[in-house]
Each structure stands twice: as C-alpha cells, then as structure tokens.
Amino acid sequence: xxxxxxxxxxxxxxxxxxxxxxxxxxxxxxxxxxxxxxxxxxxxxxxxxxxxxxxxxxxxxxxxxxxxxxxxxxxxxxxxxxxxxxxxxxxxxxxxxxxxxxxxxxxxxxxxxxxxxxxxxxxxxxxxxxxxxxxxxxxxxxxxxxxxxxxxxxxxxxxxxxxxxxxxxxxxxxxxxxxxxxxxxxxxxxxxxxxxxxxxxxxxxxxxxxxxxxxxxxxxxxxxxxxxxxxxxxxxxxxxxxxxxxxxxxxxxxxxxxxxxxxxxxxxxxxxxxxxxxxxxxxxxxxxxxxxxxxxxxxxxxxxxxxxxxxxxxxxxxxxx
Numbered sequence: 001x002x003x004x005x006x007x008x009x010x011x012x013x014x015x016x017x018x019x020x021x022x023x024x025x026x027x028x029x030x031x032x033x034x035x036x037x038x039x040x041x042x043x044x045x046x047x048x049x050x051x052x053x054x055x056x057x058x059x060x061x062x063x064x065x066x067x068x069x070x071x072x073x074x075x076x077x078x079x080x081x082x083x084x085x086x087x088x089x090x091x092x093x094x095x096x097x098x099x100x101x102x103x104x105x106x107x108x109x110x111x112x113x114x115x116x117x118x119x120x121x122x123x124x125x126x127x128x129x130x131x132x133x134x135x136x137x138x139x140x141x142x143x144x145x146x147x148x149x150x151x152x153x154x155x156x157x158x159x160x161x162x163x164x165x166x167x168x169x170x171x172x173x174x175x176x177x178x179x180x181x182x183x184x185x186x187x188x189x190x191x192x193x194x195x196x197x198x199x200x201x202x203x204x205x206x207x208x209x210x211x212x213x214x215x216x217x218x219x220x221x222x223x224x225x226x227x228x229x230x231x232x233x234x235x236x237x238x239x240x241x242x243x244x245x246x247x248x249x250x251x252x253x254x255x256x257x258x259x260x261x262x263x264x265x266x267x268x269x270x271x272x273x274x275x276x277x278x279x280x281x282x283x284x285x286x287x288x289x290x291x292x293x294x295x296x297x298x299x300x301x302x303x304x305x306x307x308x309x310x311x312x313x314x315x316x317x318x319x320x321x
Contacts, residue, residue, distance in 0.1 A: 050074065050126030051187070053176040057082075057119035069111040069278060069318075074124045075146070076104040079157075079169055083118030087111070091274055091318070092150045099157040101165070101198065103145040109275055121169040123191070133188050141219065143199050155202050168194045214252050217242065221249065221264070229268045230292045235261035270306050273299075277315045284311045 056078060069088075079101040086093050088111050089104060096114060104110055106127060131137055144152040157165050172190050175183050224238050232238060238261070239246040246261070253261045269291060276287045288299035303311045 050129050051176075051184070052122070052124035053172055053187075054122050055119065055173065056080070056122045057117070059122045060114075060118060069109055071107060071109055071275075072104060072124070073106050074126045075106065075129075075140075076110070076122075076124050078102055078120060078122045079165065080118065080120040081166065082120065083114055084116055085112065085114035085118070087113070089150045089153060090271060094154050097156065099159075099162045099165075100154065101157060102154045104153065105146055105148050107275075108148065108150075109278065121166075121173065123169075123172065125191070130188060130192075133185065140195070143195055145198070145202070147222070155198060157198075158201070161197075161201055164197070165194070168197075214256060217244070217249075217252055218256055221253075221261070225265055225268050229265065229272065230290065233265060233269065233292075235265065238265070266302075266306060270303070273303055273311065274307070274314065274318075277311055278318055280315075284315075287311070 079099070080096055081098055083096050083098070085096045087096055087102070088094070088109075089102065090108050090110075094100075094102070096112075096118070130139065140146045145155065147153075168190055172187055175187050175190070220242060221238055224232075224241055228238075235249055236246045239249045242249065250261045253259060253264055257264065259267075273287060273291060276282055276290065277284075282290075284300070285296045288296045291299065293299035293302065300310055303309075303314070307314060309317070
C-alpha cells in the first residue's frame with residue numbers, strides 16, 4: 001500500500017513539474033515574441049511598391065497589438081491630430097499631443113500608450129521607395145529627423161503651419177484611395193515637399209551658421225559609426241578613416257552636437273546594447289560578444305557606467321514596464 005502511495009505521489013510530482021516547466025517555457029515564448037520586427041507586408045492590405053498610407057485611428061483599430069515594443073524594417077512617420085498618452089522611441093518617452101509629428105528610421109525600437117481617442121495619419125515606406133525617383137540615394141539623410149537621433153525626430157507643428165501640413169497628408173490619403181496615372185510619383189513628390197517644409201520649420205539657427213563642410217564631416221562620421229561601431233570604438237580610428245586628426249573630429253562633434261567624438265561612439269554602442277537586451281533569445285554574454293567586448297564583465301561595467309544600471313537590471317526593468 002505504501003509503495004502504491006509513493007508511486008502515486010511520484011507521478012503527481014512529475015506531472016506538476018512538467019506543468020510548471022511547460023508554463024515557464026510558454027511564458028518565455030510569449031515574452032520573446034512581444035518584441036517583433038514588422039515589415040510593410042505584415043501591416044497593410046494596401047501595398048504598392050513598399051508603401052503604407054492610412055488614417056491613424058483606422059490603423060490602430062486594425063493593429064491593436066502594436067502598442068507593444070517592436071521594430072520596423074521601414075521608415076515610419078505619424079502625425080497626431082488628436083489624442084494623448086505617451087510614445088517611446090529607442091527607450092526615450094514623449095508625451096503625445098495634437099499636431100506632433102514623429103519620424104522613425106529602420107531598426108529603431110518603438111512602443112506607445114495612448115489615452116482617449118487618437119487619430120492622425122501614418123505613412124510607412126521602404127528603404128528602396130525613393131531610390132528610383134531620386135539621383136541621390138542618401139537624399140533623406142540630410143534631414144535631421146531621419147538621422148536616428150530621437151530628440152530630432154519628434155517635432156511639434158506650430159499652429160500657423162498645422163493646416164498646411166495636414167492638407168499635405170490629406171492629399172497623400174486622397175491619392176492613395178483614388179489611384180491615377182503616375183499617382184505613386186505624385187505621392188513621392190508630396191512626401192518630399194512635406195519633408196522639406198518640416199525641415200525648414202524646424203531648422204536650427206546654429207546649424208545654418210555652421211560651415212557646410214563640418215556637417216558633411218559629421219554625417220560621414222556617423223555613417224562610419226553605423227557600419228563599424230562593434231569593431232571600432234576609438235575616435236582616432238574614425239579620424240584616420242576620415243583623413244583628419246582626432247582633435248579636429250572632436251572639435252566638430254563638440255561644436256555641432258555638444259558632446260565629444262568618444263561620446264557619439266559610446267552612445268551608439270549603448271543604444272545597440274539596449275536594442276539587443278530586449279531580445280530574450282540572447283544572453284548578456286552573447287550580446288557582449290556581438291558588440292566585440294573582451295568579456296562579459298567589461299561589457300557590464302561599460303553598460304552600468306553609461307546607462308546607470310546593469311544589463312540584467314535594464315532588461316528586467318524594460319520588460320516590467
């Protein structure tokens with residue numbers, strides 16, 4: 001009898017452990033899949049040459065799960081005309097307000113938490129969308145709001161410009177809903193008009209006064225960082241590639257950005273570390289290896305020094321939020 005009871009207890013214990021194991025792995029699977037990467041095909045019934053155009057209210061009703069953190073493989077812009085709450089880009093949070101427009105480039109992490117009825121316009125377009133239309137493949141890079149610097153990507157439209165900007169979005173909506181000959185080219189032209197006008201409205205007087213050469217130099221530096229941040233971590237390495245001295249590179253960064261060249265490099269490495277940490281498929285050690293740190297402890301010290309908490313703490317805090 002005791003042997004039978006012992007057998008039953010063992011069976012129950014094994015079953016409970018199996019359920020706990022399955023539950024833990026199911027939860028882990030769910031968490032891992034709360035940070036998806038979307039392309040335009042997954043989000044739109046209307047898709048023409050990698051383009052999505054929609055009123056934001058309708059977009060929200062159709063894609064109710066998109067408030068969770070996610071990435072895009074495309075350019076993304078939204079103009080709010082109604083609503084409140086918050087939205088976050090690359091772990092920086094902003095209060096939502098009417099006639100606020102924000103821009104995102106491929107690869108940025110994005111989430112939101114809206115309050116009340118929210119509406120406006122949303123447009124997605126692929127990295128190749130303008131290539132056949134423009135001679136300069138890097139044309140969009142001249143606009144600060146497409147630089148990937150979050151503070152430059154969120155713009156509040158002043159009241160005197162609100163009607164003009166919303167009218168341009170309405171023209172784009174109308175053209176997408178009633179396709180006509182060369183309609184796609186017209187949409188591209190209106191979008192470019194929109195970018196130029198917003199660029200003018202948000203032009204920084206300091207930028208206008210700076211020599212064009214320095215801005216070209218800074219852009220080239222940022223492009224090199226984007227390609228090499230995991231391998232090259234010192235300003236002198238980038239200065240050599242740019243055929244200038246480290247002091248010159250540092251002076252340009254301080255004059256235009258207000259930070260040193262070393263800070264520009266470190267900020268990009270830190271951002272990539274944060275983006276990788278929200279992917280639970282990767283251990284901290286694997287992330288350290290991807291970012292070319294000598295060992296996990298060095299990566300942890302680096303992260304804590306510049307983020308204010310350890311990688312594990314950041315991961316737990318982000319998932320909790």
